[in-house]
Amino acid sequence: MKRKITVGSRDSALALWQTRWVVEQLQQQNPDVTFEIVTMKTKGDKMLDVALAKIGDKGLFTKELEVAMQCGEIDFAVHSLKDLPTVLPAGLTIGAVCQRDNPGDALVSRDGRKLAELPRGARIGTSSLRRCAQLLNCRPDFQPVSLRGNLNTRMKKLAAEGLDAIILAAAGLIRLGWQDMIAEIISFDICLPAVGQGAIAVECRSEDDYILKLLQGVEHPATRAATNAERALLRHLEGGCQIPIGAYGEVVSGKLNLTAVVATLDGSQVIRAGGEALPDQANQLGIEVAEKLLAMGGKKILQQVRAGE
Structure with a gap:
């Protein structure tokens, strides 16, 4: 008897494309498993008449799927990585980060x-x-x-x-x-992307060893390292949809490069910093570049943006 795995997805065309892509890869690798996709609307899908920055972004496009995972209704969920908060709910983890497409x-x-x-x-x-x-x-x-x-x-x-x-x-x-x-x-010299942009993430229960092992089939280590650095930077700056922060990490010739910006809302000031490290030092690199941004004036900008100035 085939094992059945239930997969959660938002119901938009793009979300379903991403979920079906992940399922197709896993199905090819695991022909003895049956996958069923369950769709649902998130808070972010329903509140379309309000700017993202005014709603708050903690799990805006992920919470309903995460609750379903915690309740055991679904086994894993497929997200655009840029939608995932940098701190996940208790008991959940990113089981796989897939190879990144164009991040721009x-x-x-x-x-x-x-x-x-x-x-x-x-x-x-x-x-x-x-x-x-x-x-x-x-x-x-x-x-x-x-x-x-x-x-x-x-x-x-x-x-x-x-x-x-x-x-x-x-x-x-x-x-x-x-x-x-x-x-x-748009050139990165003009506009750095959102943290995690272009990457697909698969979230699952952190204690589900079977699913964690299964998801290794769609894991891409270089994308994981690059986006870990970006997410560590964002977490350290405590940023989100309400803060103008851009970042891009990339593994080139065995080295992980990270570039990031913090900007005022009106664009009158954009502070840019970067750094380099080995891929296994991704989190540390993210924190180091975040500290550079803060020291260069980013701290004042973030205080102003949070104060609504």
Whole structure:
């Protein structure tokens, strides 16, 4: 008799693509196992009329799935890693981090123009304070417009709301086969991505040895090291959706490089720092780069942002 494993997923097209991809890999490796996908809506999926920064982000897109895991209703859940809080609920762990796809931010414009070609005062849709701050640092004339909803909804709003462009995670567009709509992948010199952007994470119960062993089949050590460094930095800065923080880690020639930014909400000040270490020192590297940012003026910026200044 085949063993049945129940997998949790949000019900958006992108979330289901990611969950089915993980299940397909595991199914090929474990033909004696049956997988069933269960979908559910999270708080973040339901509250689409409020900016992310105003809701608070602790488990906004993950809590319902995590409760289902803790109750034994599902065996593991597939997430976009950038949605996972840096501190997980008791009894849960990240069982696997899959190989990262393009981590960058993608510009989708109405007429295919690139960022530098957009008209003065261009209206750009994004729900991310991180993107707003870094874009305004590059072009203070831009007019950011709050944009929520799944990828389909956001694409429709590009024309319906008279926006010049919207910014989305490149990986999501590529996974859904919409790469032809991308006018430009924004340079990291202009806009560093969200922590974990482009990576898929699989969360499970920390004591479930069978599932933990199963998930090793989709684990990618280099992506795990890179995103561990990013998450350690974010955790040390105590940041989230309400704080403009960008970071990108990458293993190159056996070394782990990490670059990160902290910005004021209006983009008038962007502080950037970086560092390098061995992949097994990822957490330490994240803390070191976070400390650099704080010492360079990041501490004052974070205090101002949290105070609502």
